[in-house]
Every structure is written in structure tokens, then in C-alpha cells.
Amino acid sequence: MGAAADYGQLNLEESPSWGSRNIDCFQKLEQIGEGTYGQVYMARDNKTGEIVALKKIRMDNEKEGFPITAIREIKILKKLQHENVIRLKEIVTSTGPEADEQAKPDGDNKYKGNIYMVFEYMDHDLTGLADRPGLRFTIPQIKCYMKQLLTGLHYCHVNQVLHRDIKGSNLLIDNEGNLKLADFGLARSYSNDHNGNLTNRVITLWYRPPELLLGVTKYGPAVDLWSVGCIFAELLQGKPVLPGKAEPEQLSKIFELCGTPDENNWPGVSRTPWYSKFKPARPMKRRVREMFRHFDRHALDLLDKMLTMDPAQRISAKDALDAEYFWTDPLPCDPKSLPKYESSHEFQTKKKRQQQRANEEIAKRQKLQHPQQHSRLAPQMQQSGQSHPPQWSGHNHHMNGSQPPLSAGPGHHHYGKGRGPGGPSRYPPGGNPSGGYYADRGAQGGGFNSGPYPAQGRGPPGGVPTSGSRGASGGYGVAPPNYPQSGQYGGSGAGRGSNPLPGNRNQQFGWQ
Amino acid sequence: MINTTMNTFYLSAEELNDSPSRKDGIDEATEVNIRIYGCDLIQECGILLKLPQIVMASSQVLFHRFYCNKSFAKFNVKRLAASCVWVASKLEENPRKARHVINVFHRMKCRRENLPIEHLESFSKEYVQLKSDLINAERHLLKEMGFVCHVEHPHKFISNYLATLGTPPELRQEAWNLANDSLRTTLCVRFKSEVVACGVVYAAARRFQIPLSENPPWWKAFDADKSEIDEVCRVLAHLYSLPKAQYIPVCKEGGSFSATTEAWDPQPMSKEDFFSGLPTKDDPKTTVSVTWEVTRRSKDNGRDSSYS
Numbered sequence: 001m002g003a004a005a006d007y008g009q010l011n012l013e014e015s016p017s018w019g020s021r022n023i024d025c026f027q028k029l030e031q032i033g034e035g036t037y038g039q040v041y042m043a044r045d046n047k048t049g050e051i052v053a054l055k056k057i058r059m060d061n062e063k064e065g066f067p068i069t070a071i072r073e074i075k076i077l078k079k080l081q082h083e084n085v086i087r088l089k090e091i092v093t094s095t096g097p098e099a100d101e102q103a104k105p106d107g108d109n110k111y112k113g114n115i116y117m118v119f120e121y122m123d124h125d126l127t128g129l130a131d132r133p134g135l136r137f138t139i140p141q142i143k144c145y146m147k148q149l150l151t152g153l154h155y156c157h158v159n160q161v162l163h164r165d166i167k168g169s170n171l172l173i174d175n176e177g178n179l180k181l182a183d184f185g186l187a188r189s190y191s192n193d194h195n196g197n198l199t200n201r202v203i204t205l206w207y208r209p210p211e212l213l214l215g216v217t218k219y220g221p222a223v224d225l226w227s228v229g230c231i232f233a234e235l236l237q238g239k240p241v242l243p244g245k246a247e248p249e250q251l252s253k254i255f256e257l258c259g260t261p262d263e264n265n266w267p268g269v270s271r272t273p274w275y276s277k278f279k280p281a282r283p284m285k286r287r288v289r290e291m292f293r294h295f296d297r298h299a300l301d302l303l304d305k306m307l308t309m310d311p312a313q314r315i316s317a318k319d320a321l322d323a324e325y326f327w328t329d330p331l332p333c334d335p336k337s338l339p340k341y342e343s344s345h346e347f348q349t350k351k352k353r354q355q356q357r358a359n360e361e362i363a364k365r366q367k368l369q370h371p372q373q374h375s376r377l378a379p380q381m382q383q384s385g386q387s388h389p390p391q392w393s394g395h396n397h398h399m400n401g402s403q404p405p406l407s408a409g410p411g412h413h414h415y416g417k418g419r420g421p422g423g424p425s426r427y428p429p430g431g432n433p434s435g436g437y438y439a440d441r442g443a444q445g446g447g448f449n450s451g452p453y454p455a456q457g458r459g460p461p462g463g464v465p466t467s468g469s470r471g472a473s474g475g476y477g478v479a480p481p482n483y484p485q486s487g488q489y490g491g492s493g494a495g496r497g498s499n500p501l502p503g504n505r506n507q508q509f510g511w512q
Numbered sequence: 513m514i515n516t517t518m519n520t521f522y523l524s525a526e527e528l529n530d531s532p533s534r535k536d537g538i539d540e541a542t543e544v545n546i547r548i549y550g551c552d553l554i555q556e557c558g559i560l561l562k563l564p565q566i567v568m569a570s571s572q573v574l575f576h577r578f579y580c581n582k583s584f585a586k587f588n589v590k591r592l593a594a595s596c597v598w599v600a601s602k603l604e605e606n607p608r609k610a611r612h613v614i615n616v617f618h619r620m621k622c623r624r625e626n627l628p629i630e631h632l633e634s635f636s637k638e639y640v641q642l643k644s645d646l647i648n649a650e651r652h653l654l655k656e657m658g659f660v661c662h663v664e665h666p667h668k669f670i671s672n673y674l675a676t677l678g679t680p681p682e683l684r685q686e687a688w689n690l691a692n693d694s695l696r697t698t699l700c701v702r703f704k705s706e707v708v709a710c711g712v713v714y715a716a717a718r719r720f721q722i723p724l725s726e727n728p729p730w731w732k733a734f735d736a737d738k739s740e741i742d743e744v745c746r747v748l749a750h751l752y753s754l755p756k757a758q759y760i761p762v763c764k765e766g767g768s769f770s771a772t773t774e775a776w777d778p779q780p781m782s783k784e785d786f787f788s789g790l791p792t793k794d795d796p797k798t799t800v801s802v803t804w805e806v807t808r809r810s811k812d813n814g815r816d817s818s819y820s
Contacts, residue, residue: 064610065650068602071661075603078660091659115659189605196605 023094023116026054042121052089053122057115066115073184074117076161084152086172086182089118122182123175124341127168130235132341139296142235143332145171147321148179149228154317156181157221162188164202166227168234177335190220203227205250206240210261211311213251215273222311225320229306236295236303251278258309259286266310298325523580523701536585538762546584548757550575551696553593553620560616561608563601565692570663571600572695578656580701584762587652590617591769595649603661614642617769624759645769666691669709673734677724679717686716690748697747703740710736711744718745 026043032053033040041054057070077088094113126145129135137145149171156163163170163181170183186202197217203209209226211219233241242257244250255261260283261269269275288304295303302323305315315323326332533543551572558568575596578587594617601608615632622629632639654661670687690712694700699708710731717724724730731741 062647064607065598065647066602066654068607071599071602074659075662078662093655 021090021092023054023092023114025092026052026118028054051121053119054092054116055119057117069185070115070117072187072189076184076187076189080156080159080161080184082152082155083178084148084180085155086122086180087120089120092116092118119182122172122180124173125169125182126171126173126179126231129173129341130168130238135341137235138333140330140333141338143326143330144177144335144338145173145179145235146228146232147326147332148335149181149231150317150321152179152181153221153224153228154321156187157224157317160189160191162190162198162221163224164188165204166224166231167204167207168231171231175340177333177338179335205247206230206243208250209311209314210251210254210258210309211272213247213254214269214275214278216311217273219311221316222314225306225314225317226311228317228320229303232299232303232306233292236292236299248278252280254309255280255284257287257291258307260284261309267312269310298323298328301325522703525702528580528698528702531580532583533579533585533762536583536762538584542760542762543579543584544754545757546589546760546762547576547579547698548696548751548754549759550589550593552757553590553617554597556620557594557597557613557616560619561597561601561612563597563606563608564604566665566667567597567600567604567606569665569667569692569695570604570661571596573663573665573700574600574653574657574661576695576698576701578653580698581656582652585764587649588763588769589759590621591645591649592653594769595646595653598646599650599653599661600663603663610643610646614639614646618642642769664705666694666705666709666712669706669734670713673709673713676733677713677730679713679722679724680720683713683716683720683722686719687712690715693751694744694748697751699744699747703744706734707736707740708744710734711741712748714741715745715748 025046027046029042029044029051031039032042033055039056041056043052043054044050045052057067074088074091077086081087093115130137149166153163153166161184163184164186165183166181170181172180172182174180188198190198198219200212200215200217200219203212203223207227207230209223212223230240230242242250242253244253259265260280262283263270288307289300292300292303302315302320302325305323306320308314529540531543533546534540538546554571554575555568558565558571571593575593578592578596594613598608598610598613601613611634618632619629621627632642667688670691671684674684674687687709691709694708694712699711703711714724714731729738731738
């Protein structure tokens with residue numbers, strides 16, 4: 001036995017051990033994000049003084065235990081180590097005086113505690129930054145952000161991770177000008193040879209590619225590139241370019257911009273699940289180049305390739321990085337050369353705006369709509385485009401270009417904050433995204449059935465008999481030829497009795 | 513305490529022998545037995561839940577890791593086995609509901625104790641207790657793992673190794689079976705998956721009397737030592753010499769999952785011809801696995817070796 005002693009690598013010296021520290025090691029400074037899943041806090045590490053972001057994984061009311069989304073996110077973030085991907089530093093718990101050595105905790109049948117993911121702190125998110133009154137991104141700055149976004153995304157894709165929720169508020173930016181992908185709560189590992197079905201109910205509606213809207217469940221990295229295209233256009237245009245309120249409207253907005261898909265420009269589109277349902281009455285021409293003709297030529301070329309309807313023809317992150325756009329003057333600037341902004345996040349900007357509107361209402365004593373209901377209905381991003389001064393419209397009466405940030409405090413983040421950021425109106429009901437984060441809470445809701453499981457099980461994929469004798473479809477009976485039917489070693493009891501498994505594979509909790 | 517959070521979680525035999533269970537007065541033979549018993553439960557539960565084999569494999573690794581840090585006297589083996597399956601089903605993207613895991617464990621219990629199989633009512637006290645125990649055990653498990661449960665299995669390497677070595681196809685299934693069985697032992701917390709893979713390839717080749725290059729030794733190419741391979745083989749041979757694992761109530765903690773005194777048909781595992789090198793009377797079906805495609809599927813199905 002002794003022979004083995006040297007071979008294993010011991011990790012006795014690793015510290016601090018992940019998950020072993022308590023939340024008390026941090027001093028919560030302020031809440032910087034809010035979502036359905038819980039909160040995000042800015043906090044200080046008592047030991048090192050380092051500022052971090054704590055994202056709470058809410059555990060109460062969790063019918064299915066530790067959420068699969070959190071398991072995924074941790075697993076994926078541990079795997080991804082890149083300067084353009086947010087770094088998960090550790091996990092801490094707040095179990096209070098935990099009865100660690102006991103099989104059961106004291107008293108009641110529940111742990112009281114929460115679990116927090118500890119992230120490096122970032123000052124801004126892209127949406128929050130873009131929403132800043134008076135702020136206008138320069139061309140080299142946009143190129144710099146886009147390049148970092150694509151670099152980070154390329155890294156994810158090389159590591160076979162789909163982000164599946166690329167949008168401005170998930171792109172965090174620090175005061176060094178670094179951009180990092182965050183919020184991997186919807187991310188999934190995929191592999192090219194893996195033919196499993198994935199849910200199409202991912203990605204915030206405005207950034208969701210046509211193939212998902214058409215019900216496709218086998219997809220790949222191209223879904224993220226569509227989102228990148230939307231962000232790219234948004235950065236150049238100064239406002240979201242495809243702000244649909246619900247899935248059908250989203251698709252028709254896409255058709256209006258990119259033309260209607262047919263077998264010529266998108267082979268196979270007519271076989272997508274919902275094609276006949278959403279097929280437009282009359283064909284429309286692609287108008288990307290017309291709509292964005294004021295963009296510079298290379299930007300337009302790249303955007304055109306990103307907003308390609310057919311995912312198979314859409315540009316990859318790698319090829320996008322090679323685009324002329326990034327290699328012609330003005331070149332992307334050095335991140336470090338970017339201006340340092342006072343911290344801002346969508347969370348903060350939104351709150352600020354709401355507060356202002358609220359004040360205004362009080363002052364006017366008008367019975368307007370609740371302020372929350374129109375935070376982003378109208379285009380509100382300043383026109384960071386070429387000629388227009390920052391301009392606000394809609395109900396944002398006070399939001400003129402010179403408005404200084406109200407809060408002097410640090411920024412408000414969305415470290416993978418809950419879906420449904422932005423004003424409540426940003427993600428309209430029915431658009432799914434706000435339900436996305438901890439999807440398995442309220443697991444019985446719609447949307448769960450839409451992610452059929454990969455047919456990789458031992459038995460037939462669906463229609464497992466609820467009970468009754470273990471027939472041909474029972475666990476033991478269906479080993480395909482070539483596989484041992486298990487020796488006596490494998491639990492000899494399993495061959496008898498009935499199958500207790502109710503349910504259908506397609507109705508499990510958790511998204512694929 | 514041992515850090516379980518890295519991709520590399522390995523202990524020496526000595527450290528393993530100094531386990532928390534040992535400190536609670538559980539001798540080595542008993543611990544080995546309970547570990548195997550827990551792995552049997554996981555395997556059976558996984559089959560009943562129609563989980564692919566990779567979930568059972570990951571569950572078993574989590575199970576072994578957990579009991580490197582915690583004692584069988586303090587954490588009931590059945591409860592933990594259930595939570596390992598539950599967590600691994602999420603980890604490996606085949607999530608199962610708590611309700612289903614509990615049902616299956618309940619069913620296995622009834623079967624073993626020859627009790628009439630009764631439906632477990634959702635609002636029954638028993639169910640509520642089981643569920644809350646399952647959730648608590650999950651929490652313990654995750655915390656012990658540092659919330660990072662990355663698991664790599666020897667299976668991943670076997671096909672590559674065999675392809676490199678250009679061995680006949682029947683070897684693959686054999687090696688695969690041995691790899692599945694190896695997860696009943698603590699090999700997964702002692703050696704890297706690559707090493708275990710070399711060990712099972714070696715054992716399989718011996719069994720089929722297929723010569724592999726010894727000069728230079730083939731395992732050098734995969735970064736393993738002969739002494740490690742020998743140890744893997746020794747542990748496997750020992751496993752096959754053991755009788756069917758029995759439940760031994762060592763946990764001082766009572767409560768759900770644990771209140772059983774079953775006896776389930778004890779059948780000794782006759783594996784005497786393990787290293788005899790003789791072809792067995794196995795059904796030929798069980799040893800053919802030609803393509804990668806098929807091998808991949810055997811993750812789902814090659815749950816155990818074909819010795820019978």
C-alpha cells in the first residue's frame with residue numbers, strides 16, 4: 001500500500017480551502033444588484049481589505065436543493081480562466097453555528113444559511129456605462145470593448161461553453177478598461193459530437209437569435225455571436241436595435257431588419273419547429289446595410305456578418321477578431337488609455353432614473369404611471385453616434401446630458417444579476433428572460449418542458465412507464481447489445497419489482 | 513483538513529487508512545464493505561432512475577471523497593449515497609427530482625427488507641423527513657467538496673489509450689467494465705484517472721492475454737508507473753475476492769434512510785478467475801465494443817463487469 005503514497009498529489013497546503021470560509025470573513029458594504037435569485041453585494045475581505053462582489057445563491061424555497069444553474073455556473077467558471085471572463089474567487093457560506101459534524105443540523109430541518117459566490121469586483125457594466133448621461137463612446141473605445149468581448153467569447157467557445165446570455169449588463173468593465181464576461185448562470189457546456197437538445201428559452205429577448213425564436217434546440221456558439229452583433233449595433237447606434245416586447249414581435253423585428261429567411265439564404269429554415277407559425281405573410285428584404293448605412297464600412301461589414309440569419313453562416317468569434325474592422329484606423333485603443341468613470345451600473349442608473357421620476361411626480365402631484373413602467377420603453381441611450389448630442393426622450397425629463405451621477409458611491413453591479421434587469425419594461429412579460437436565473441425555482445412553470453433531454457439515456461427517452469413491471473423499457477432490460485447486463489456485482493436487487501419512476505424525461509427540472 | 517476542491521484530490525494509502533471513520537472505531541474491512549455497499553446503492557439507484565453511467569460514476573467519486581473527510585459513524589451511508597446521486601445528476605446534466613431519488617431509495621429499501629411496496633405520500637411525515645435529510649446531506653456534501661465537484665473518470669482515457677496501443681476491440685469493453693468496478697474502491701481518491709486507466713488496461717490485457725509493448729513499457733507513454741499499475745490491479749483483485757457488501761449499521765445517527773436491518777441475498781462475488789487470463793464463458797455480446805460510438809454508449813450501460 002505504501003507504494004502509492006508518493007503518487008497522489010496532495011493538496012494539504014492549498015488554502016484557503018474553497019467553500020470553507022464563512023461570510024463573516026467579509027464586510028458587506030452595500031447592495032449593488034438585485035434580482036429574482038437574491039442580491040449582489042459589494043464587500044470587503046476583512047483579511048486582505050480587497051473589495052469583492054458577493055452574489056447570493058438563495059437556498060430557501062429551493063425545492064430541488066442546490067440549484068443546477070449554480071452548479072453549472074461554478075463548474076464552468078472554475079474551468080474558465082481568462083482575462084476577459086469574470087473570476088470566481090471562492091464560495092462562502094453563512095450557515096451560522098453549523099453543526100458540521102452531525103448528520104443533521106440542529107433544530108429544524110433546514111439550514112438557515114445562504115451560499116455566496118465571491119467574484120472580483122468590477123466598477124461598471126456596459127449597459128450602465130452606456131446609459132450614463134453625457135457619455136459617448138469613441139470609436140477606438142467601441143473597438144476596444146468589442147475586441148475584448150470577442151476575445152473572451154472565443155475563449156469560452158474554444159472551451160466548449162456557450163454563454164447564452166450575452167447582453168450589456170452582463171459585460172462588466174473595470175476602471176482599467178478591461179471588459180469581462182459575467183453571469184454564467186445560463187451557460188452550458190456543449191460538445192460538437194453531443195447531439196443533445198438544448199433549451200431554446202435562453203438569451204434575453206432583444207439579443208436572442210432567430211434560430212432560437214424559431215424553436216431550434218440544437219445549436220452552438222453562433223447564438224452568442226448574434227447577441228454580440230446586437231450589442232455591436234447598439235453601441236454604434238446608441239440604442240437597442242431589436243427591442244421586441246414578446247417573442248413574435250422580436251422575430252418580426254428581426255425579419256424587418258434582416259429580411260425573411262428562406263431556403264436560399266438559410267437552408268433548413270423551413271424545417272425549424274415554429275417556422276410555419278411565424279412565417280411572415282410577405283417576404284421582406286434584408287435592410288441591415290440600409291439601416292446602418294451611416295456606420296463606417298468595416299463596422300458595417302462585420303455587423304452584417306454577425307447579424308446573419310443562418311447560424312451556419314454567421315461569423316465565428318475567431319473570424320470576427322480577424323475582421324478588417326479591428327485592424328484599420330482608428331485601431332482599438334489600449335484599455336488602460338480609456339477614461340476612468342465614476343462607477344455605474346445599470347442597476348444604479350435605473351434606480352437613479354426611477355428616483356428622479358418619482359421625485360418629479362411628487363412635485364407635480366400628477367397621477368402618472370408608476371415610474372418603473374417606462375424606464376426604457378423609449379430609446380434612452382444617448383446617441384453615441386456621430387452627430388447627435390446626448391438626448392433623452394420619453395419620460396426622462398430630467399435626464400439631460402449634463403446630469404452628474406447622483407451616487408458618489410461605488411457602482412451597482414450585475415454580477416450575473418437576476419434576469420429582468422433594466423427597467424421592468426426592458427424585458428417584457430412573456431419574453432422569458434427574467435425567469436431565467438434560477439430556473440428551477442418555481443420549476444413547475446412554463447418553459448421547462450421546452451428543453452427536451454438529450455436522448456442519451458439507457459432507455460427510451462420519453463414515456464417512461466409510471467409504474468408497473470419492469471418490462472423491456474426497465475432499467476436493466478434495455479442494455480443495448482454489446483453491453484454486459486451487469487454482473488451480480490451491480491446490485492442484484494435491481495432486476496425485480498416495478499419501476500418507481502414517475503415522470504417523463506422531458507419534464508425534469510432544470511434547463512438543458 | 514484535506515482540500516477536496518481541486519481537480520486533483522488524492523490521498524496516500526496511509527492517509528486513507530487514517531480516515532475519520534477509523535478514528536470512530538470502524539475497522540478497515542468494515543469501511544471497505546460500507547464503501548462498496550454505498551456504491552452498490554448508487555449504482556442501483558442510478559439504474560432505476562435511468563441515469564447514464566457517468567452520473568453513477570461521478571456519484572461514486574463524490575461518495576468516496578466525502579468519506580475521506582467525514583466518518584461513516586456520523587454520516588449515514590444511505591442518506592449520503594442518495595444525495596451523491598442527486599448532486600451528480602445535476603452535475604452531469606441529467607437532473608433528477610428529489611421526489612424521484614427519494615422514491616427510488618424508498619423502493620430499494622422496501623425491496624431489501626421484503627416490505628410491501630407502498631407509495632410514499634408527499635405529505636407524509638416520512639417523506640418530509642427524507643426530503644429534508646436529502647437536502648441537508650446535499651449541503652454537507654457540497655460544502656465538503658468546496659462546492660466544486662469536478663470529476664474526471666478513467667473511462668475518458670481508456671479509449672484513447674487503447675486506440676493508441678492498437679488493441680483488439682474486446683479489450684475495450686473489458687477495460688471499461690473494470691473501470692466501472694474500480695469506482696467501488698478508493699482508487700479514485702488515490703490515483704489520477706490516467707493511472708487508473710492504465711491499471712485497468714493492464715489488467716484487461718492480462719486477462720485476454722494480449723501482449724502490449726513492454727520495451728519500452730507502454731504505460732510510460734501515459735505517465736504511469738508499474739508500481740501504480742500493480743497497486744490498481746491488486747486493489748481490483750481484492751475487490752473481486754470480497755463477498756457482496758452488506759449493510760452494517762455503524763452510523764450513530766438514526767433517522768430517515770438509515771432505519772433498516774435488511775438482509776439481501778448474499779452472493780459471493782466469484783471472481784477467482786480474474787487474473788487467470790482465461791477467456792470466460794461470457795455472453796459474446798458483452799465483450800464486443802467496436803467503435804467509439806459504441807464505447808461512448810457503454811458509459812450508459814457498461815455499468816458493471818460481465819463476470820457472472
